[in-house]
Amino acid sequence: xxxxxxxxxxxxxxxxxxxxxxxxxxxxxxxxLPDFPQCTRHPRNRDTAGRxxxxxxxxPTA
Numbered sequence: 001x002x003x004x005x006x007x008x009x010x011x012x013x014x015x016x017x018x019x020x021x022x023x024x025x026x027x028x029x030x031x032x033l034p035d036f037p038q039c040t041r042h043p044r045n046r047d048t049a050g051r052x053x054x055x056x057x058x059x060p061t062a
Contacts, residue, residue: 022046 009015022040023029 009018012018020036020039022042023036024042024046025044026041027043
């Protein structure tokens with residue numbers, strides 16, 4: 001959508017710096033995936049109205 005970008009984590013140098021905030025298409029979620037309790041779940045696409053949650057990043061490590 002206009003305010004988001006999808007990127008494959010494997011393309012990043014430090015993929016563990018980002019924490020997911022939501023899951024989409026959970027109606028097709030694989031049973032072997034672990035639960036992500038901090039995430040908001042959406043059965044299909046996320047609604048475009050009222051999307052204000054900023055992505056969370058881990059604090060930098062020394």
